[in-house]
Amino acid sequence: MTTKSLLLGTIAGIAVIGAAQAADLPMTKGEAVEYVKVCTAFGPGFFYIPGTDTCLKIGGEIRADYRAFGGKNFSRNDNRSAFNTEARIWFDARTQTDWGMLRSYFQIDADSHPISKQGRASGGYNGNTFTIDKAFIQFGGLTAGYAHSFFGFYDNEYGDTIWAPYYTEVNTVNLLAYTAQFGGGFSATLSIEDGRDHRVNGFATTNTYYAAQGGQQVPDVVGQLRWDQNWGSLAVQAAGHQFRSAQLFDTTGAPIASPNKSKYGWAAGGTALIKLPFIDGGHFIVEGQYADGALDYLGAGNTWYANSDYFLNSNANVRSGKGWSVTAELGGNITPVLNANLVGAYIDTKYDDLLTTDASSSLKEYTLAGNLTYTIVKGLTAAAEVAYTHGKFDNWSGVSTGTNTAPVKDYNVWQVGIRLKRVF
Template sequence: MTMKSLLLGAAAGIAAIGAAQAADLPMTKGEAVEYVKVCSTFGPGFFYIPGSDTCLKIGGEVRAYYRLFGGDNFSRNDNRSAFNAEGRIWFDARTQTDYGLLRSYFQINAQSHPISAQGRDNVTSSNTFSIDKAFIQFGGLTAGYAHSFFGFYDNDYGDTIYAPYYNEANTVNLLAYTAQFGGGFSATLSIEDGRDHRVNGTVITGTAAAQGGQQVPDAVGQLRYDADWGAVAVQAAGHQFRTAESVGAHSNKYGWAAGGSLAIKIPAIDSGHFVVEGQYADGALDYLGAGNTWIAQSDYFVSHGGAGPLDGGKGWSITAELGGNITPVLNANLVGSYIDTKYDGIFSSGSDGQIKEFTVAGNLTYTIVKGLKVSAEVAYTHGTVDGATIVSGPFADQDKYSTWQSGIRILRSF
């Protein structure tokens, strides 16, 4: 017998012994693998959280901004150009229950060196993190930090890149219930934190009163009708304003606001739409979007140069937008907005103060590939102050101002 035959025989024997021992071992199944399943109930992007019947969607954006500013009274301390970046991420969890949809939504934004509306922030570095939304919905109930139910333009449209517009644009702490009546009709009653609806500060001649603590939250109501052709809504709000302890003449008053919104779809244009929203307010200037103006305003003043009673500001504002897709990859929007606010008898002479401002903006957005867009926008703002002059800021000692801004935004969504 040769050496080769001995080796082959030994190998065959070892293999036979191994096979016999393996046959005596108990049979076991592999661990079950739970794969992530697509949830198509709520649209694309949702998946089932393993081990549950809850569908989750995770999304986000990265935005890069490049802006230029010009107009009246820019000094060496002001920025004529400014760059910043922003990251957004959100989580949308939904569960269909026997009592209706249970949903929770959370979004957080992070910015590197945020740019103010006027671009005048000359700080060299500053990173911020902020909660954009955090709310729970169950059936018709909405609870948490969500967009105010006064109006719908800012929440449903608001298609400017940088430019301001003047209407309710705040995310607020609220508790709301929306009843659906069928046929597109709905009604919402929302109790909202009045501190989120304040407008503080003034840069016109007069004595702005310090805000007191909140006693009564804001009450907001809206009636809305949605149809194939668009949507229409009417809304109203009540708002308390009261002086702080430091103000000698203690006062407690209530303001209000009312408005209407209309959106019309344009079938001849892909995603074509025309939207207009207007409102009037007395003692509740946040609902006009007064906090978005280029010069700071206040809910109220102590009239007659600080010697008289508390008097809330009043006025009206309107915003309109026309937009749609020019081509499958090119979107265009034109937005115009105007605000007119008045303060009665705020000066020692008893005269009134009035601020008027308008902004016109146009932008184009080009989709390079799915999920990647680049936008360009130009905006012009002009304002006047009647019966007073601006006492601080870049427009001090003036009664009018004009500014413009332009820029590019690169956006990656996922």
């Protein structure tokens, strides 16, 4: 065998072995790419989560606020100007099932320099905060989780002030609710809500024995009847709320004798919405309510000086707060890029026999606010608001502002500012 023949035979053998090994390998091709598909079943912005029949919408916004404050009864510890930035992001997942729509919603807010929700200029600095705004599940008529209270609907669906306070139910609460639809626009909701989310413990006076609330025994019960039509909506709502006094302790932490008190309060109200067809998005809405021992449903936590549900005076007698409130809003789009809103709100709360004598105490407060919002480009707006709040205490002792020791008798506050907001 010549050298040439040996070389050719070796090359041929290698080729045969390589071909045999290649025949053993699986045949492959480029795998199909699963593109994100648009979901049109629930409106714009939804897309299918790959590999599922669930539609998801992700959104968010950035708010940059710049405000100035003025008025009467400000102390050196109160801010006269305040800058604040807030970021929000939300996830809305929906699936159509044989039993109805299954929905889960989650929103988280990040705040650079939080200021009290009523807009009060606070001297303290709390730093960055992250809060759960909402987190709930809906399945058919069932709502479970952390959602807006079903008492009223102004704050949840309108509430178009930028910072100015108004006096309605404004809380997001832990709840379990069911809404039944009867046709013709009629619906009814029964909601069991965490009473701790509806407590108002805003202040104490020099004559108060104590105002602390203890552990919850009975949750709040909220009911609403609602009628929705093309021309607007009508609703009536009611709620029951328990107060339960807390155990007192001395300075060493040892329990001391304290009266054990429990009492039940209630609230009732109504809402009327009229749509104004001659204005794009035009509407007039008014919501009012009365409460006895359940002042959160009045929006009492939004007053400049907060109220409380109950007090025990120095005779250890329970004294509940009573009152009423009303809020009205007129708004709409003046042009396709300019929106305007006017809001007026009033609250009147009263405490009978709060002191050791038979004296009564009360707080009356009202707010007037107006704002304009201009759409610069889609998703970017600039808004300006002016608001005035005036309040007056009658026969009220011990309520002070900042480091002032003199009791506050009446006060007024101006707020003016601008907000830049980007929604995506």
